[in-house]
Amino acid sequence: MNMIIMGPPGCGKGTQANGIVQNLGVVHISTGDMLRAAVKSGSELGQRVEAVMAAGELVSDDLMMDIIKERLRQRDANDGWLLDGFPRTVEQAEGLMALLDEIDQSVGAVVSLEVPNEEIVQRLSGRLTCRECGFVTSRQSVGADDPNRCPQCGAEALYQRDDDREETVRNRLEVYQTKTYPAAATLGDRYRLERIDGVGEPAEIAQRIRGVLE
Numbered sequence: 001m002n003m004i005i006m007g008p009p010g011c012g013k014g015t016q017a018n019g020i021v022q023n024l025g026v027v028h029i030s031t032g033d034m035l036r037a038a039v040k041s042g043s044e045l046g047q048r049v050e051a052v053m054a055a056g057e058l059v060s061d062d063l064m065m066d067i068i069k070e071r072l073r074q075r076d077a078n079d080g081w082l083l084d085g086f087p088r089t090v091e092q093a094e095g096l097m098a099l100l101d102e103i104d105q106s107v108g109a110v111v112s113l114e115v116p117n118e119e120i121v122q123r124l125s126g127r128l129t130c131r132e133c134g135f136v137t138s139r140q141s142v143g144a145d146d147p148n149r150c151p152q153c154g155a156e157a158l159y160q161r162d163d164d165r166e167e168t169v170r171n172r173l174e175v176y177q178t179k180t181y182p183a184a185a186t187l188g189d190r191y192r193l194e195r196i197d198g199v200g201e202p203a204e205i206a207q208r209i210r211g212v213l214e
């Protein structure tokens with residue numbers, strides 16, 4: 001079965017995507033991973049992607065479409081996939097549907113994780129990342145005594161990523177609401193759309209998703 005998972009930044013989509021991939025044995029196709037790989041490579045394309053992401057903006061449709069097209073053509077995508085991070089606009093949703101028709105594939109379910117904006121802002125703007133080991137924690141869990149010390153590796157290296165600053169989070173949510181949320185409805189005109197309440201413990205949310213996929 002081919003599936004698409006959608007949800008605003010900070011909704012726990014990555015965790016749920018991993019769970020679905022493990023349960024159903026499908027290939028995880030994450031545009032985020034593919035974009036991060038491009039940034040890490042330091043290529044000219046990667047530098048363009050990096051500038052766009054740092055500003056909380058969206059990568060262009062043409063660029064995303066090229067990346068996804070190449071991935072769906074690979075052999076391991078024949079036995080079912082979970083697309084994560086695409087489409088992000090109505091135009092991309094329409095482009096994806098046309099692409100799938102072209103390669104004679106369909107989508108069994110679109111899972112849309114839904115979490116109120118204020119909950120997302122609270123989750124993300126308290127998040128801290130370790131510069132040394134990449135560990136992610138929160139302001140509440142490190143406490144006030146030693147606010148920069150990483151609980152994982154012990155380095156004085158916790159910081160707030162630009163992506164997690166409140167202003168950037170609100171900008172990303174605004175982009176999600178106006179551009180991506182309508183794309184779920186576009187897909188829903190054609191495929192089965194399941195709107196899932198994304199508030200609660202990850203295990204409860206996984207249960208809700210399993211309930212609709214089975």
Ligand SMILES: [Zn+2]
Pocket residue numbers: 130131132133134135150151152153154155157
């Ligand atoms: Zn660390």
